[in-house]
Amino acid sequence: MSVLSPEVEAIVESGEFATLDLIRFDLPGKTVGYHRGGRPFTYNGLKYLPNRYLEAGDINSSVGVAVTTRTIVFSNIPVADPEDAVAQIEQYDYPNSPVIITHLAGVPATNEVVGILVSNIYEIDRISYNDDALDAKGSGLLTLTIDLQPPGRSARGQTLVKRSKAEQQFDNDATDTGFEYVATVGTIPEEWGQVSR
Incomplete structure (x- = not known):
């Protein structure tokens, strides 16, 4: 084709x-x-x-x-x-x-x-x-x-450069939110998965 x-x-x-x-x-x-x-x-x-x-x-x-x-x-x-x-x-x-x-x-x-x-x-x-x-x-x-x-990111591997949420979704899945908290994870604890209270 x-x-x-x-x-x-x-x-x-x-x-x-x-x-x-x-x-x-x-x-x-x-x-x-x-x-x-x-x-x-x-x-x-x-x-x-x-x-x-x-x-x-x-x-x-x-x-x-x-x-x-x-x-x-x-x-x-x-x-x-x-x-x-x-x-x-x-x-x-x-x-x-x-x-x-x-x-x-x-x-x-x-x-x-x-x-x-x-x-x-x-x-x-x-x-x-x-x-x-x-x-x-x-x-x-x-x-x-x-x-x-x-x-x-997937082509370059680890670059230690913060990538955008749009690029993360392009590389993976259109609904991927994995990069949503990238800017804060080093200083603010984020809760992932199921959390028991």
Whole structure:
């Protein structure tokens, strides 16, 4: 059974299609997108900024309970553009922020987008900076590497980060209230199960 739309499936079957890789960050208070094209590109109402998103990076997985992680790489850090949130990512509370990587299929001759090939949701695990060579003016640039993990407590295992009740319900059961008292259990005794009085 195919999960592709009929239009995307038809263009894939034809063997002649172009792909466009988009990456969207939903940082606290700011949503920003990037792609590897040469000019800004608007998709689903969000303007994706060009030329910064270098590569989708490696996907690492293993047999057993380890989760599949992904690394993405950005160039030219820092930049002066105030809309470029990745260049100023340290100003945001970025850990566990959602990141959506989408691969679009389109018509090569016209660049018309037909639909989505695949889309993956991750969360930011950690970031690191690597020194690059000097630019034409002699200024040093950095490459920003962002390590991603699948969303959800069950995928990451123990993180020692308080998760929301909504995420607990997503991971387990829609009626799960196990996280309802997380903020208080360290200081206030909570009664669980049957209590005899």
